[in-house]
Amino acid sequence: MKGEIFAIGTELLMGELHDTNSPYIAGELSLLGITVERVTQVGDNLKDLAESFSIALARSDYIFTTGGLGPTQDDLTREAIAVSLGEKTTVSSKLLEELEDWFKARDMKMPERNIKQAVLIPSARSIPNKMGTAPGWFIEHNEKIIVAMPGPPDEMQNIWVNEVLPLIKARIKKSVILTKTIKTLNLSEAEVAELVAIFFGIENPSLGIYAKQDGIHLRIISKAATKAEAMNLMGTVEEGIAKKLGSHIWGYDDDTPEEMAGRALADRGLTIASMESCTGGLLSSVLTDVPGSSDYFKGGLICYDVDSKLENGVPDNIISNYGAISRETALAMAKAARKKFKADIGIGVTGVAGPGKQERKPVGTVFAAISMDGKDRNFAMKLPPRRPIVKRRAVVAILIELTRVLKEPSRRPT
Amino acid sequence: MKGEIFAIGTELLMGELHDTNSPYIAGELSLLGITVERVTQVGDNLKDLAESFSIALARSDYIFTTGGLGPTQDDLTREAIAVSLGEKTTVSSKLLEELEDWFKARDMKMPERNIKQAVLIPSARSIPNKMGTAPGWFIEHNEKIIVAMPGPPDEMQNIWVNEVLPLIKARIKKSVILTKTIKTLNLSEAEVAELVAIFFGIENPSLGIYAKQDGIHLRIISKAATKAEAMNLMGTVEEGIAKKLGSHIWGYDDDTPEEMAGRALADRGLTIASMESCTGGLLSSVLTDVPGSSDYFKGGLICYDVDSKLENGVPDNIISNYGAISRETALAMAKAARKKFKADIGIGVTGVAGPGKQERKPVGTVFAAISMDGKDRNFAMKLPPRRPIVKRRAVVAILIELTRVLKEPSRRPT
Known part of the structure; x- marks a missing residue:
């Protein structure tokens, strides 16, 4: 039609x-x-x-x-x-x-x-x-x-x-149409397309690929006379894609990074606080975009310069030894945020949003850390060197990583 | 054509x-x-x-x-x-x-x-x-x-x-085309349209009206054989509109609230810090969207609950007398932010982003304050009761008010 x-x-x-x-x-x-x-x-x-x-x-x-x-x-x-x-x-x-x-x-x-x-x-x-x-x-x-x-x-x-x-x-004559969107991070559109290439030739289920702010999305559409048959068709392709993309998949359908993180926090009854540098408050703002986030979000600090980092609990020797833009400082910021707001989890993020380099590190360099009982984790990102993209992508990556950490049974902090 | x-x-x-x-x-x-x-x-x-x-x-x-x-x-x-x-x-x-x-x-x-x-x-x-x-x-x-x-x-x-x-x-044969966009706040599209109705019938310059996130925009397009003539045509209508809309006009053409505020701060060599409740970090994030904002943005705090407000310098008696969502608390937050980050200007914002009422105040109620040497100012807003709109509109209004305050010669704090 x-x-x-x-x-x-x-x-x-x-x-x-x-x-x-x-x-x-x-x-x-x-x-x-x-x-x-x-x-x-x-x-x-x-x-x-x-x-x-x-x-x-x-x-x-x-x-x-x-x-x-x-x-x-x-x-x-x-x-x-x-x-x-x-x-x-x-x-x-x-x-x-x-x-x-x-x-x-x-x-x-x-x-x-x-x-x-x-x-x-x-x-x-x-x-x-x-x-x-x-x-x-x-x-x-x-x-x-x-x-x-x-x-x-x-x-x-x-x-x-x-x-x-x-x-x-x-x-419309009763045929059943099912759709599923698979959301990935840290792969380019070309890389995703290559990994799942064998599924693109199939007419039913059909597969579409879309570049979005929160990564590359794949959409599967399956049609059949019955729901069971449509689900069966869908399931085969979905499984195949999941095998190819593995841990690059972070969510499905209407999932957003902030809602998934929020749900994971609420499910486990944990609270969170943040100390941000290069993201300038965007992480807090996105976290609090979720209705009901006041149940788990304890507070946030934006410490743009070194002085305010020091005054809010980041140890002097960490910054002087490793620089303000480093894994170590990100982790110290996470710990400081956690302590200051008496939260179960602290997040720290520091990096170069641009336009110029800082500490001789190029625009797009971002370090983030998650601190919680029994487990600290930090990670580095190399993002496209444009200010709004650095901020947005860093926040998405942090929220997805946070969700992952919260869902790991072995990381259970309580 | x-x-x-x-x-x-x-x-x-x-x-x-x-x-x-x-x-x-x-x-x-x-x-x-x-x-x-x-x-x-x-x-x-x-x-x-x-x-x-x-x-x-x-x-x-x-x-x-x-x-x-x-x-x-x-x-x-x-x-x-x-x-x-x-x-x-x-x-x-x-x-x-x-x-x-x-x-x-x-x-x-x-x-x-x-x-x-x-x-x-x-x-x-x-x-x-x-x-x-x-x-x-x-x-x-x-x-x-x-x-x-x-x-x-x-x-x-x-x-x-x-x-x-x-x-x-x-x-295209050499005719000169000039455009100017006039940006307003705090009026509905219908109100702006009614105020400037007499200019809508004119063919040259032509007038368009557009509802945007940062208020209602008017766009004037004038065409003439020479630049002088086009400017003359434009000037008459622009003046007429300025007279009708007065202080509702906050900017022109590519002006954004955050860039105007940033420029006004940089021009006067003043620094700023914020304490946010209902906007959840969005004010800081928008302020730091501007390249070079690290020159004037000293830091920000997101204090979602009463405890964290108290711990960060908001006096107990203000909150117990007036409520956490009040003009008085907004001003106390502004003062606390200013003091904490040793900034020339402090901004405080508290309100109800929704989905539910707080302190029996409806969703969309927002109080904001600007504290600087020799002058404190606070103001109330009643915004459409949808969470993302409350956050976004409150931030726009604060930045525009901040720019206004910074440009008032009598308010000069130094």
Whole structure:
């Protein structure tokens, strides 16, 4: 089955507003077995839109649009669909009533221009929009489907999950589609691709590779008539990949480094504190992005210069013997943080974020350490020499290493 | 003049990889007076691509493509352009030599498949790509321009700035286009739009409004035959807007809150330290995103719980009288940070990032304070009740307020 997506609105063509709806829909459709052949961003122009829809109807089974459902003169998606299908729009008294109620509930009188949001064409049924005034349209026409959705991403996703997805699933013959994302660290895209090359030729399950901020991701999609069969297909490839990539795999699907670390801390009832230099507070900030992190995060220190490191418990002789940017200082920082905040675990991180070298060490050199009862661990990184990347990658690597340490049974500190 | 952009590659249609090239090019074109009418993401399919280019040639003056210039069988942009123009591709011996040199310089032998990156058609000249093996194409054909660029964003932007932009500027009749972005805080998009409504009807200079993470931005674009005239047009509207928005304006063009604050600190030779609660280290991290921030950033503390606030210099009676989430505690935190790190300025921030209420204060309540010689200042915020937004918005507001305080002559602390 072929699909096509339109993001409608002149503001999308100015370069300021990025279209996030189309990638969202494209990702969802790939899981439904609908192949997206084209994504088009087009302005608020009736003729352009109507022509585009006519061409799309000739070549695609499913057409999805976002935007252009507002109450202003510029909002022309409904009108253009009507033109491309040769149908007439009429005001639906039921929709009009719902719209008036929407305004009434907010102590407002419905402006006259909003009437245009209550129109329908014969082949369209309306899709309720609980978050705004623009209902969507679900159209069946000569075995083709057109779905028109509002442009604000939260309204669109709400409608997608609650209204559109069930309608499409019901329409698609029941085949089971399973997906799994495997997340790796410390390998380049080319290295991952080479290691799992033998799985790329297979059509089902299919395999995709994506470079992300937290490493290289692999996505497996398996399709079959039954769930058992789909799981079986998936399992074979997943096992094969796990064997090839081994300990480079750090997580699956929606796992994030900070949530995994947080869960591992909460599971074991341990608390944590940090002393950061080159990451400048990003480690603490990412740790505390997780709701409920106040249960395990005791506190953090950002000690940018040598003096503040010394004043906060890093021994003088460590820095003078090994330098501020060293494994030894990272470990001393971890220990100092742990002691200062009376935490079970301390993290220390020091390095060169750039733009210039420090202590003759190149930009991207980072040392990190984890200190806990019965076990101290430290490690070195050599990251791409760009300030934001050094900070971000160092934090990801530390959180993944922390999770690993917490899950090692032999490292159990209590 | 009408423009059209194609982002080429099946991976763009899976929802995993977002197309950032097209918004970049669209933004650049709007400054050149080229109106983008359509952006299309399309897969690696020769027939689809050739048809799309033919249709685009009929309606647009400028066509820009990114992607599909690699050495593999899937890379079909060159071939599709040749088909749409009815021209034949031939290997250019000059390009082939350059390509072989590129590999030689890296101690590699050029794989045979890379030969396809050395082809040209009669109406194309090659655009050098210093960052990769894929040269671009610049095509003039019946008064239409097609520019084919590689897909990796850094290669594309490098080629754009150094090669493509000069060629297009030289081609466009010399009219001067000036732009200015005005950045505001603490007003909604609707409020800004209403305040400056009278300027929206004007065609030149034109005005755009954009909701961003750091507030609402207005962009003015003025066009004229001479620079003086363009500046004059711009000046009138800019002044009018400044009068309407007053102190809600915090910056212009490429200004970021952290760079402005950093510059203001460096200009006055002052140092800074922070104690954060609800922002969890994000303030320190954003402050230290600026290269050279080690000159003024003395250190930071993240004190999530009451104990660590008390241990780091926040007086007991302040917290017991006013609560941990209060103006008074924010100020006490600012003073404690300043003292602890021996900095000229201290920042304190405490609030409710969510998901739950604290001290019966709703999510989004944030108190911040700035302490410096001769002047302490504190302020309250009521932010949208979502954790990442609370953190981000609080940091932006603090940095903007800090910049303001530093620029007030009467507040001069030394």
